[in-house]
Amino acid sequence: MHKALKIIDDESIIFSVKGNVYVQVQERSIIMADCELLDSCPFFNETMKSMPASAEQFKKNYCRGDNSSCARFMVYKALGREKVPANLFPNQVDKAKDLIG
Numbered sequence: 001m002h003k004a005l006k007i008i009d010d011e012s013i014i015f016s017v018k019g020n021v022y023v024q025v026q027e028r029s030i031i032m033a034d035c036e037l038l039d040s041c042p043f044f045n046e047t048m049k050s051m052p053a054s055a056e057q058f059k060k061n062y063c064r065g066d067n068s069s070c071a072r073f074m075v076y077k078a079l080g081r082e083k084v085p086a087n088l089f090p091n092q093v094d095k096a097k098d099l100i101g
Contacts, residue, residue, distance in 0.1 A: 079100060083099070
């Protein structure tokens, strides 16, 4: 049995077990939304249409959750949707940076 010494906040508590002091922090899941452009992205709807397994891996890495490392999203945010080259892959960050200047 442990004795709660101090409740820090809704997710953390300091407690004691046999004279040892511990901090327990409950894990929290952070759910991030998919990229706002995912459903209408020409890269997936056209370029990767015939490669669904590869497309899903790209989506997992660049579109679901934090999409800040997606080259296509970088160009979109900096220059607008019309300036995103059709052949720009999500992992071509150097090419995106060159386009953005």
